[in-house]
Amino acid sequence: MKLLTLALALTLTLTGRDISEAAPHHGHDSAGYVKVAEDGKGFTRNGEPYLIRGANYWQGMNLGADECSGGDRHRLEKEMKLLVNMGINNLRVMASVEGPDDQPVRIRPSLMYAPGEYNEGVFQGLDYLLDAMGRHGLTAVMTLNNYWQWSGGFAQYVAWIDKNQTAYPFPSENEGWDEFTKYSARFYNDTEIYEEAQSMWRKHIETVISRRNTINGKIYRDDPVIMSWQLANEPQEGPLSWFEETSAFIKDLAPNHLVSAGLESKLDQYDFNRAHTPKDIDYTTCHLWVENWEIYDPSNESSIEDAMTYADDYVHSRAQWAAELNKPIVMEEFGMARDAWIKPGDEDFKYDPETPTAHKDRYYKGIFDNIVTLAKKGQFSGSNFWAYAGLGRATDYPNQYGMVWVADPPHEKRGWYSVYDKDTTVKVIEDYNAQLKALEEK
Template sequence: MTGSGFIKVQGTQLFRDGKPYKVVGVNFWQGMNMGAIEEWGGDRKRLDTELDELKSLGINMLRIMASSEGTGDEPFRMKPCLMTAPGVYNEEIFRGLDYLMDALSKRGFTAIVTLNNQWHWSGGFSQYVAWVTGDKTIPYPPSWDLKTKAYTTSGSNDDFVAYGNRFYTDESIRGKIDAIYKANIDTIINRRNTITGLVYSQDPAILAWELCNEPQFPPAWWVDDIAGHIRKAGVSQLITTGIETKYHQQDFNNAHASSHIDFCTSHFWCENWDIYDPQDKTDQSLEKTKLAVTEFMQKVTAWSQELGKPHIMEEFGMARDAHLGEKYSEKTSTTRRDGYFSTIFKVAEQLGAEGKISGTAIWAWGGQATASAQANQYGVKHIGDPPHEAPFWYSVLSSDESTKEVLKTHAHQFL
C-alpha cells in the first residue's frame, strides 16, 4: 500500500500522509453489484481478478456508485438496485458495496464514491421525482434498446433533464425529495462495513464523497446545502460535486465555490459534444479533438486555481476506430483512442508537475466483458458502458493491450 491515511487538501493539491497524492483512475460504477454474492447477480471472482489487473497497471483510484434507485423493473437501470423504495434497501447489494470497499482497501486503492445521478441508468434524480410525484412513467431520453440494438427515438435529452432537475427546481416537491436524499446519504455514510467493521464515514479508502454524477446546472445553494449536510455528519473524507464542467465558468463556480467542496471535477465527452467523429477516415477530427481537450484541461485547471482548489478530470472516453470496423464491437481497434488518451495524460503530466492537477480517470473499465458472455439472471453483463448506452462504446477491456500499456506508462510517469 502507498498510504493509509485520509486524503487531505493543501492549496491546490491533494496530500496523503504528508506527501502529494495524485490519482490515475478508472470509472468502475458496476463494482457495487459485482461485489454482491452470485445469487444476487454478483461475480466476486471476476471482480477480484479485475482489481488485481488494474493494480498491475498502476491504477490507484476507482470512481464508483454507492447508490442506485428503483424496483428493478424499470428499463435502462443498474440491477438489482440498492434502494428499492424511499428508505428501503436491498441488504445484499449493500453487502456488495462492503465487499468492494474491502477489496479496494486491501489493494491500496482509493475511491470517489458517488451518491446520486443526473442520468437514469442508476435511477437518480428522475427516480426521486417519480417516487414523490407518483408518476408511473419517466420521460427517458434516447437509450439503447438491447432487442433492436439501436437507440430509441422517443423522448428528448432536454425534456429528461428538465424532469430530473425538478429534484431542485420544483418547490412543490423539493422538500420531500430533499428529505429522502439526505436520509439516503446518512444511511450510506453511517453504514458499518460488514467485512472491515469500519463506518464508511471513517474509511480512509474513500477519497471523497461526490454529490451526483453530472448534475446539470446545480444551484450554488443546493451544492452548499448537500455538501454541508455531509460535512456536518462528521465524515473524515473530502467532498466534491461531480459536474462535467460542460458549460460556462459561472456554472463551474456554482458547483465548486462552496467552502464544503474540497476539489473541482470535470468530464470531457468529445463525441457526445459533437467535437469528434469516429467515422472520419482522415485524422482531421482526431487532431481537432486533441486540441480541444488540451484547451479544456488548461481552462478548467485555471478556473480551479482561481478558486484555490485541486482539479480531477474524472471522466473521458473515446469510441473505437469506427472508420476501420464496427463502432460497438470489442474486436475493433483502439489506435485513435490510445492516441487521445496519451494526449490527455501528457497534459496531465505537465500540469501535475506544476502542482495544478491531481489526476484523471478514464471512462470506463469493462475488464473481462465480452459480447458473447452470458448475462446474469438480471440480464446484466457488467460492461463499462452503462445500461442506457451501446455496449462496448467506451469500455476499456482486459483484451485492449495497447490501451492498457498507455495507462501503465502514464501511471509510471505521473505517480
C-alpha cells in the same frame, strides 16, 4: 444489542480481523485519509503527495454482491489485481442505485428499490468492494446520486414523489433528452417537491455514511479507503444553495473525508464556480466527451485532430478555472469509441471488442500528456478514465437480471467506451500512471 456486538466480534475473530482496528471511533487521527494540500494545489495521503491515477468502475458494487444478487466476486478480485498492475490507485464508484427493478435501461438489481428500502445483498456488494479496495491499496470516490436515468437517480426521486408519474421519461438514443433533463432537474429546481426530495435523499446519504461494513466492521465514515463523497454524477446547472447545503450536510457526517460535486464542467466558468465555490466542496472536477458533444466523429479518420485540439484547450482552461479558486482539479471522466473509421459504413464495428483502438490510444495519451505537464506545476491532480470493463466483454451473455457488467451503463450500447484488460489502451494508461507515480516520489 449485546448479542449483536458479540456476533460481530466473533465474525471478525473468525476472519482474522481485530475489531478494535476494524471499527475506529469517529474523530480519530487522520492516518490514511486523502486530504487537500495546505496550498490547495493537490492532495496528500499520510503526509505525502497523492495524485489520482484512477478509473471509473461504477459496476464495482454490483460485482461485489453475492451471486443471488447478480454479483461475481471472483471476477472482482481478479480485476482488482489487474487495476493495481496498471498503476491505478483510485476508483470512482456508485454508492447509490435507485429502483424499482422492473424499469428498463437501468442497473438491476438496485441498491434502494423503494424509498428507505434496501437490497441487503447489493449493499453487501459495496461492503465487499470497499474491503477489496482497502486490501489492494486503492481509494474510492463514492457517488451518491445521478442526474441521468441509468442508475435511477434524480428522476427516480421525482417519480417517487409525483404519484401520477408511474415511470419517468426514458429518452431514446436521439430524442427525448430535453423532456428528460427538465424532469430530472425538478429534483432540485421544483419548489413544490424540493423539501421532500432532499429529505428522502439525505436519509439515503446518512444511511450509507453511517453503515458498518459487514466484511471488515468499519463504519463508512471512518474508513480511509473512502477519499470523497460525491454529491451526484453530472448535476446539471444545480442551484448554488443546493451545492452549499448538501456539501455541508455530508461534511458534518463525514468530516474526515473530502466532498466533491461531480460536475462535468462542460459549460462556462460561471457554472464551474457555482458548483465548486462552496467551502465544503474540497476540489473541482471536469468530464470530457468529444463524441457525445459532436466534436469527434468516430467514422471520420481526420476527426481525431478536432478531438485532440478541443481536449488540449479543455484541460488547460479548466485547470485555470480551478487555480483561480485555489482548489485541486481532477478529470474524472473521458473516453473514446473504438476505431469506426476503419469501416465507416458499419455502425456496430466501433462496439466490437476486436476493433482496434488507435484513435483512443492517441486521444488518451494526449490528455495524459497535458495532465502530467500541468501536474508538474501543481495545476492538475490526476484523472479517472471512463471506464474499466476488465474481464467483461460486450458479447457476454446477460446474467439473471439482464445485466452485462462492462463499463457502459445499461442505457448505452455495450462496448462504446469500455476499456478491456487486453486493449492496447492499457499500456497507455500504465505509462501515464508511472509518470504520475514518479512525480509523487520526487
